[in-house]
Amino acid sequence: MDALLAHRLQFAFTITYHYLFPQLTIGLGLLIVVLKTMGLRGDTVANEAARFWIKVFGLGFVLGVVTGIPLEFQFGTNWARFSEAAGGVIGQTLAMEGVFAFFLESSFLYLLLFGEKRLGPKLHWLSAVMVWLGSWLSGYFIVCTNAFMQHPVGHRVREDGVIVLESLGAFLTNPWAFAQYAHTMIGAAVTGAFVMAGIGAFYLLSGRHVPHAKKFLQVATITGALASLAAAFPTGDIQAKMVVEHQPVTFAAMEGHFETDEGVGLILIGQPNMETMTLDNPVVIPKVLSFMTHQRWDARIAGLTEFEPELWPDNIPLLYYAYHVMVGLGTIFIAIMAAAAFLLRGGRLFRARWLLWTLFLAIPFPFIANTAGWMTAELGRQPWLIHNLMRTADGYSDNVSSGNVLFTLLGFMGLYALLSLLFVSLALKIIGRGPSSTSESG
Amino acid sequence: MLADVWYVLLAGMLAVYVILDGFDLGAGMLHLFVAKTNAERNVVLRSIGPVWDGNEVWLLAAGGTMILAFPMLYARAFSGFYLPLMIVLWFLVFRALGIELRHHVDHPLWRQFWDVAFSLSSLLLTIFFGAALGNVVRGVAMNDAGVFFAPLWTNFRVDPEPGVLDWYTLIVALNATVAVAMHGATWIGWRATGDVQRRCGALLSPLWTATLVLTAVTTVATYFVQPQMGHNLQSTLTWWLAPGLAVAGLLGLRLFTRREQRRAAFFSSCAFLVGMLGSAAAAIFPFVLPARDATQGLTIAQAATEPYGLQVALYWWVPGVLLAIAYFTFNYRNLPKRLSATDSDLH
Numbered sequence: 001m002d003a004l005l006a007h008r009l010q011f012a013f014t015i016t017y018h019y020l021f022p023q024l025t026i027g028l029g030l031l032i033v034v035l036k037t038m039g040l041r042g043d044t045v046a047n048e049a050a051r052f053w054i055k056v057f058g059l060g061f062v063l064g065v066v067t068g069i070p071l072e073f074q075f076g077t078n079w080a081r082f083s084e085a086a087g088g089v090i091g092q093t094l095a096m097e098g099v100f101a102f103f104l105e106s107s108f109l110y111l112l113l114f115g116e117k118r119l120g121p122k123l124h125w126l127s128a129v130m131v132w133l134g135s136w137l138s139g140y141f142i143v144c145t146n147a148f149m150q151h152p153v154g155h156r157v158r159e160d161g162v163i164v165l166e167s168l169g170a171f172l173t174n175p176w177a178f179a180q181y182a183h184t185m186i187g188a189a190v191t192g193a194f195v196m197a198g199i200g201a202f203y204l205l206s207g208r209h210v211p212h213a214k215k216f217l218q219v220a221t222i223t224g225a226l227a228s229l230a231a232a233f234p235t236g237d238i239q240a241k242m243v244v245e246h247q248p249v250t251f252a253a254m255e256g257h258f259e260t261d262e263g264v265g266l267i268l269i270g271q272p273n274m275e276t277m278t279l280d281n282p283v284v285i286p287k288v289l290s291f292m293t294h295q296r297w298d299a300r301i302a303g304l305t306e307f308e309p310e311l312w313p314d315n316i317p318l319l320y321y322a323y324h325v326m327v328g329l330g331t332i333f334i335a336i337m338a339a340a341a342f343l344l345r346g347g348r349l350f351r352a353r354w355l356l357w358t359l360f361l362a363i364p365f366p367f368i369a370n371t372a373g374w375m376t377a378e379l380g381r382q383p384w385l386i387h388n389l390m391r392t393a394d395g396y397s398d399n400v401s402s403g404n405v406l407f408t409l410l411g412f413m414g415l416y417a418l419l420s421l422l423f424v425s426l427a428l429k430i431i432g433r434g435p436s437s438t439s440e441s442g
Numbered sequence: 443m444l445a446d447v448w449y450v451l452l453a454g455m456l457a458v459y460v461i462l463d464g465f466d467l468g469a470g471m472l473h474l475f476v477a478k479t480n481a482e483r484n485v486v487l488r489s490i491g492p493v494w495d496g497n498e499v500w501l502l503a504a505g506g507t508m509i510l511a512f513p514m515l516y517a518r519a520f521s522g523f524y525l526p527l528m529i530v531l532w533f534l535v536f537r538a539l540g541i542e543l544r545h546h547v548d549h550p551l552w553r554q555f556w557d558v559a560f561s562l563s564s565l566l567l568t569i570f571f572g573a574a575l576g577n578v579v580r581g582v583a584m585n586d587a588g589v590f591f592a593p594l595w596t597n598f599r600v601d602p603e604p605g606v607l608d609w610y611t612l613i614v615a616l617n618a619t620v621a622v623a624m625h626g627a628t629w630i631g632w633r634a635t636g637d638v639q640r641r642c643g644a645l646l647s648p649l650w651t652a653t654l655v656l657t658a659v660t661t662v663a664t665y666f667v668q669p670q671m672g673h674n675l676q677s678t679l680t681w682w683l684a685p686g687l688a689v690a691g692l693l694g695l696r697l698f699t700r701r702e703q704r705r706a707a708f709f710s711s712c713a714f715l716v717g718m719l720g721s722a723a724a725a726i727f728p729f730v731l732p733a734r735d736a737t738q739g740l741t742i743a744q745a746a747t748e749p750y751g752l753q754v755a756l757y758w759w760v761p762g763v764l765l766a767i768a769y770f771t772f773n774y775r776n777l778p779k780r781l782s783a784t785d786s787d788l789h
Contacts (some may be wrong), residue, residue, distance in 0.1 A: 062542040065495070066535040070528075072505055076520025077527055083520075087513020088747030092755060095510040098503030099762035101729050106496040107769035114492075165751040278692035383686060399591045408528040420541070 027192020468626015469566025
């Protein structure tokens with residue numbers, strides 16, 4: 001096995017698995033603050049609902065922490081040449097994440113989980129806010145690190161190839177980071193909202209915990225409708241325009257757009273054929289892509305063949321599918337959540353069994369959409385590790401052989417299989433018990 | 443100069459990590475022995491439950507600080523110690539699960555599994571951390587480009603190309619394990635009451651003697667393995683502060699244990715650990731990663747990033763860490779005092 005492939009597979013596997021949990025806790029963190037705020041104003045059911053979701057949050061948080069630590073380590077263990085070249089820049093945000101976010105989260109998490117009786121309502125609400133703040137700060141620092149890899153700013157390249165920091169301000173206010181951060185956090189809010197709404201729908205369908213279930217649906221469908229919309233517009237739109245501007249090759253590959261043309265259509269479905277450089281079985285809406293990217297129906301968009309093949313992402317079909325899965329699911333999310341939020345009026349949602357079933361069965365899909373979104377960002381960045389500065393093939397630890405990486409990759413797979421079993425069985429146990437029987441001390 | 447400041451800050455962070463996570467690692471190792479019933483095990487876990495996660499964050503924050511200030515060190519050391527670090531990661535996972543998942547299912551077998559997982563992973567983690575310290579002091583087998591890849595073990599001799607585990611690093615690992623177990627015993631002894639406290643007190647005396655003997659053995663062995671370390675320590679009088687602190691801590695621990703002044707005993711143990719780490723940090727100076735060949739090795743100046751990055755990071759790092767210290771002070775002040783196995787509140 002090629003060492004580069006082994007290093008890439010391990011990082012891809014561990015980060016993909018990890019991000020199933022933070023997207024849940026980042027989203028739920030926000031929703032818990034909403035519920036706790038309602039509780040503080042005297043809504044007892046909302047406070048009991050918050051108590052239930054804090055348990056789910058706590059379980060997700062543990063899994064997020066234990067699968068997150070390997071990622072920080074892997075910058076050094078598996079991507080040593082990248083860390084050595086760029087650590088002086090990205091080390092700033094990686095260290096900030098530890099100092100500003102992890103200390104904050106870890107200090108208030110236990111109080112949030114177990115401190116309600118001792119702290120009283122106001123301080124417990126504050127703990128929820130602090131943990132939420134910590135997780136959203138953490139998100140910024142890590143997205144800012146990724147944004148440097150997508151669109152490097154605030155740096156200088158020394159003659160020996162080392163990339164050093166020239167302006168911390170420019171690095172931290174990377175326009176790419178703002179767009180990507182907003183899109184990522186909104187994506188996590190979508191996940192949190194779908195999970196909360198889905199569990200609420202499940203309880204209503206099975207006729208259990210009805211007052212709490214209605215509270216879940218009320219908070220989650222409104223949040224979910226707003227977040228699903230915001231994921232597409234404005235955040236997804238801004239993000240796509242940044243890709244058009246700064247990574248035109250990636251944009252062409254994502255869209256499955258092979259030949260440069262004017263008045264380019266939007267591809268809904270189709271299979272990229274890399275032999276003929278065409279799209280098989282295409283379903284296209286004419287001229288829409290040109291309009292969406294440039295606000296002109298006949299705007300010119302560069303196709304893949306306009307660029308040198310060594311600048312192309314190395315897995316174009318996968319990138320294309322990841323992007324289309326994200327966009328397709330995102331569109332469906334808007335429809336589901338808008339319908340649910342609309343039917344909230346007069347409580348019609350609570351009687352609409354077809355929609356409750358839909359919400360319940362939709363739970364896994366935002367996880368898929370968020371994963372597909374990150375795959376789009378990361379596959380789209382290829383062949384670069386840092387866009388236009390360092391190739392992925394030049395960044396891995398060449399002193400760590402593929403056999404050693406395969407050993408640890410298999411180890412992670414076995415370990416994470418165990419984690420999945422534990423998470424699923426414990427989450428089902430929490431859901432089985434439900435909100436009304438929860439006592440605060442657990 | 444600026445790089446030296448970061449060397450001290452990084453060493454300081456690691457020292458804080460060792461005294462904080464050290465007591466919960468030590469508590470983990472002793473968990474099965476000092477607490478027999480479920481109620482007693484809850485006493486041990488409640489003494490560390492609210493703080494262990496935050497304690498571990500010092501390791502993560504130190505990792506972040508290392509890549510920030512010394513990217514070359516981060517890259518070389520983490521890739522060179524690839525296998526032991528990955529194994530450390532797996533133990534970290536099990537340990538976290540052991541503490542956090544134990545209370546999710548009310549079944550004796552479930553609890554027993556996680557109690558053993560927590561205890562074993564605490565023990566093995568400490569052994570690996572001790573061996574890691576031994577590796578840094580002993581030096582690694584760098585090639586001309588300054589890169590290395592350490593096998594887990596070779597023939598257990600301190601060769602020009604030794605493995606991660608050799609007789610020297612095993613001695614350091616054993617020393618660390620005994621010292622951390624002692625540290626954990628002082629913590630539980632301070633926070634708990636009843637049988638748990640009594641059992642910790644009974645363990646302290648043999649652990650103290652073992653720590654004393656092993657520390658002496660490690661010191662002598664270090665002179666054989668890395669003669670220039672002793673030279674570094676002798677060259678400047680100020681560097682004697684750290685070994686002096688270690689000796690004072692060890693003596694204080696004995697004295698305060700006899701007088702049953704448990705808080706002072708715990709802080710003496712902290713002083714001992716800080717003194718030992720400080721001695722190691724002073725001994726390898728000006729290197730951050732010494733090589734087996736004394737003419738090679740990665741120095742602070744080589745490993746550090748440019749002055750701008752080091753300078754600007756101080757402006758946020760110092761307030762950030764002060765803020766963290768404020769959270770920690772709040773949390774430690776609110777820890778339950780005098781934990782008893784007869785309490786009904788399990789958290």
